[in-house]
Amino acid sequence: MKNLVRLLRYLRPSTSWVVISLVMMVLGTVIDLIAPWMLKLIFDEGIGGSDVKLILALIIGLAGIQVVKSIAMFVQGRAQELVGQNVVYTLREQLYNHLQRLSFSYYDKAQTGQLMSRMTGDIESVKNFIGFGAMAMFTGAMTFVGTIVFMAFIQWQVTLLCMASVPLLLFALYQFNKKVGPAWGQIREQMGKLTTTLQENISGIRVVKAFARENVEQSKFEERNDQNFETNMDRAKLEAKSFPLMNFYGGLVFLTMIWVGAYFVAKGNMSLGTFMAFQWYTWGIIWPLNMLGWQINIMQQAIKAAPRVFEVLDTPVDISSEAGANADTDRIEGNVSFEGVSFHFADQDPEQDAGILVDISLGVKQGEVIAVLGATGSGKSSLIALMSRFYDVSQGRLLIDGVDVRDYELEGLRRKIGIVPQETFLFSATIRENIAYGVPEATQEQIEWASRKAQIHSFIDTLPHGYDTIIGERGVGLSGGQRQRVALARAILMDPPILVLDEATASVDTATESAIHEELLEVMKGRTTFIIAQRLSSVKRADRIVVLDGGKIVQQGTHKELFEQEGFFRNLFQMQEAAAAR
Ligand SMILES: Nc1ncnc2c1ncn2[C@@H]1O[C@H](COP(=O)(O)OP(=O)(O)OP(=O)(O)O)[C@@H](O)[C@H]1O
Structure with missing residues (x-):
């Protein structure tokens, strides 16, 4: 219920369309209530009084109000859809924006x-309720109550009697609602799992094929598909059992009306016109109750889908610009200082699990290569x-230019640190757009300058479409090393005071690596650079080497200092020398 109320709040920006929709709906309902009344007049006054003119006038009147009703329904349909689409638009936008901010x-x-x-199925379910289901429920409720009031006003005894089977219908609806809710909950959850299986399989298809696990993956998917099939079939069975029962109870209302009505007419206690009008009115009782089954379905889907959407929206953003964090990032020069820094991941227990980083103290001066x-x-x-x-x-604290990183505006801080990550991700866009990702306004000259430094320009030049070549998702069409160099150019183009190369040349051959390092010497000039690498060739130009263990x-020192010490560095050096000599 809480979630439904929260959903309804999304209607606020579309208030005028909601009002238009409601007005049209009320108009349509009123017409539905007037029409049988006119039929009653045709019988009682027109036929009874042999008044042909009155009959014609009432028929024209009936046609007229049906035209008005059709126009009202058209406007209502449009307004309703607009309201639903607005809600989906806002929800999707909020969700997407929130996903951008999550850490x-x-x-x-x-x-x-x-x-x-x-982002897709659940939001769509929510839309179906907001844009259609809720309004249809409201229309149904109005029609139901309005019809009973009209009928009771005309002939309350017959009205009361033909309502005898309505409690049975309400009970069937209550039972259906109780059972269909959990089924929809399962279906939404299973759809999430099914999509996860699909997404993981597509992302990991190369591993699947390399290990010839297609069959296992197929059965994994089949299992989840089966589960979803079964739950949907259980839901369908529930519908198949409940809906005919509701129809039957609805039919009973109609039958009772005919029976009781005919009896009253025969006894002279009700006019034939009223009897005819009641036949029409009875649908105003049966129809909303029967439709309620479908509407409950739509509502239950939304009730189960909404918390899945809100769960993401309610996830707190644990890393954001702190309130009052306004240190000037434009002035960042690149002095980095770790002061007694320890770190563990959020899901680790600091009491039991060993820290990922323990009491790190490290000062790095602007321009140093570490x-x-x-x-x-x-x-x-x-x-x-x-x-x-x-x-x-x-x-502990991590300071850049003497200021705690938490005191900088987050986006500004990140723009000052150019990172070439271990795993390169490229977007399905042109090479130019990929390189200029951090600086979309960069000129072609700037892009080419960065590409040259990353040793990728001459390769791009050989492509028929050059920088306009579209690289597929994840940089398909480029080799691992080429992807890494595009990522390197992307970081260099940002012109950041701090550059981080995390295994940035691990995928390129030694000749290219050495060429990149030659070029990087100039790029690194004046920038604080952190190089994470396993190959000693990548670190030999570092001013200082820091060795981490657990x-x-x-260990910490220059190449020469570390070589003279026993430890990880010398072991690594000796291992790589021996491997090179073999
Ligand atoms: N999200 C995470 N949650 C919990 N532990 C993690 C997470 N990510 C990494 N770790 C653990 O943190 C430790 C340090 O990982 P980190 O990636 O910093 O190592 P690394 O030295 O860069 O390794 P590599 O050279 O293999 O890239 C590892 O033991 C890893 O298992």
């Missing part, structure tokens, strides 16, 4: 398929992620 912690756990199904080395899982990427506030430190800094 890495949320996406670490979120299932893309679930989010997609909420290489971060360490075994896999030692916390290198996490260390870097804290600078852009992808996650916030759990303890989230702690275990």
